[in-house]
Amino acid sequence: MDEKAKIKAYFKENEGKIRDKIVSLVREMVKEKTVNVVSEKLSEHPYLKFRGEEYRVGNIVKREFEEHNIPYDEFARMEGRPNIIGKIGKDKNGKRLFMAAHMDIVPAGDGWDTDPFEVVEKDGKLYGRGTLDNKGPLASIIVAGEVLKELGIELEGELQLAALSDEEAEDPDGIDYGIGYLLEEKLINPTFAIIPDIGENMERIDIAEKGRTVFKVTAHGKQAHGSTPEKGINAVYMMAKMVCEIEKLKFDYTVHPVLGDPTLNLGEIHGGAAANIVPGQCEILLDIRTVPGMTKEQVIKKLEECAAKVEGGKFTIECMSWNEPHAVDPDNDLVKAIQINTKEVLGFEPEPFGMGGGTFAKTLNIYGVTAVGWGPGDDEAFHVANEYVEIKQLIDFALLTCLVAIDLLN
Numbered sequence: 001m002d003e004k005a006k007i008k009a010y011f012k013e014n015e016g017k018i019r020d021k022i023v024s025l026v027r028e029m030v031k032e033k034t035v036n037v038v039s040e041k042l043s044e045h046p047y048l049k050f051r052g053e054e055y056r057v058g059n060i061v062k063r064e065f066e067e068h069n070i071p072y073d074e075f076a077r078m079e080g081r082p083n084i085i086g087k088i089g090k091d092k093n094g095k096r097l098f099m100a101a102h103m104d105i106v107p108a109g110d111g112w113d114t115d116p117f118e119v120v121e122k123d124g125k126l127y128g129r130g131t132l133d134n135k136g137p138l139a140s141i142i143v144a145g146e147v148l149k150e151l152g153i154e155l156e157g158e159l160q161l162a163a164l165s166d167e168e169a170e171d172p173d174g175i176d177y178g179i180g181y182l183l184e185e186k187l188i189n190p191t192f193a194i195i196p197d198i199g200e201n202m203e204r205i206d207i208a209e210k211g212r213t214v215f216k217v218t219a220h221g222k223q224a225h226g227s228t229p230e231k232g233i234n235a236v237y238m239m240a241k242m243v244c245e246i247e248k249l250k251f252d253y254t255v256h257p258v259l260g261d262p263t264l265n266l267g268e269i270h271g272g273a274a275a276n277i278v279p280g281q282c283e284i285l286l287d288i289r290t291v292p293g294m295t296k297e298q299v300i301k302k303l304e305e306c307a308a309k310v311e312g313g314k315f316t317i318e319c320m321s322w323n324e325p326h327a328v329d330p331d332n333d334l335v336k337a338i339q340i341n342t343k344e345v346l347g348f349e350p351e352p353f354g355m356g357g358g359t360f361a362k363t364l365n366i367y368g369v370t371a372v373g374w375g376p377g378d379d380e381a382f383h384v385a386n387e388y389v390e391i392k393q394l395i396d397f398a399l400l401t402c403l404v405a406i407d408l409l410n
Contacts, residue, residue: 030119132199249306264289337404
């Protein structure tokens, strides 16, 4: 019996045991309130001493690795926010598959039918904050490693099972404690990476993600008393004209075969101090999702053209953040391995697609890693009340992790 047949047989013969293990891990991890918010929101979560507190789940991950003799590295930019990477394989052929899930979660929010930090099992689903995003997939990855270890499967390359920090919230200071930190410090060097953080029920593979950039546009008027508006220059009126120009803005770009067109969203507007004061300043924040080929300079030029059309207008345009888009070849070895094994196990071939949002895959791709997003779960269940994941999908994902690893690393 070859290695893949051995793994399939093991999952079939031990389905109940594997199911119980995954469910138990998810229950244990969801109890830990590893909520990640920006620093200014930290006071709203009195149970947190610092953002994320991912060490609470990290301790569970390390225990599992130690109990199953899986060696691991632990890297942390600050104490309490670890990145734990279990390693299986000989690492002899230069191929490394990085399977990475994050340990932090978004706040529970309102509208739950049950306690969001106590997993409820119902109709084959696990409900709770983080069951899908991303503690359920993390449990699958861990169990996949434990099965490979138990069966003594030899990998010529290296399977890296990563539990990461700091995915859900980007602090204004720009300091990263997760994947960005690991890549900046050259602590990891994978060949391939799978990020199970997109949902899509394993039916689609995220091979491209739009760039995300935020621009602040400020209108500069002149403050005056509200009873004498003629003595001032109303920055809100000025900005209203600018917004009308932005609404008509057309970027210069080539339609991407997977990502399609760029998008622009005016998400925030702030101006004025009181009803009886002519506002001297008004600001807007723009979220622009770019496609390959677009540059920061091109976007700034387009916004400057909008500003020039406002008679008497005075504006400043600032790029608050710029994140490049990415796309990988849909015919690469990683995508093929996922498609072939999913077809064999689940009867369908996942379809490559592009996303407007972002995952760790984009960051990895920027650093030269062939990375995709692919994993279990319904994409409509992310960041909502009554978040859930199907147990069967977690089991299937654990099995497919093993099979894809063998194809890529041996």
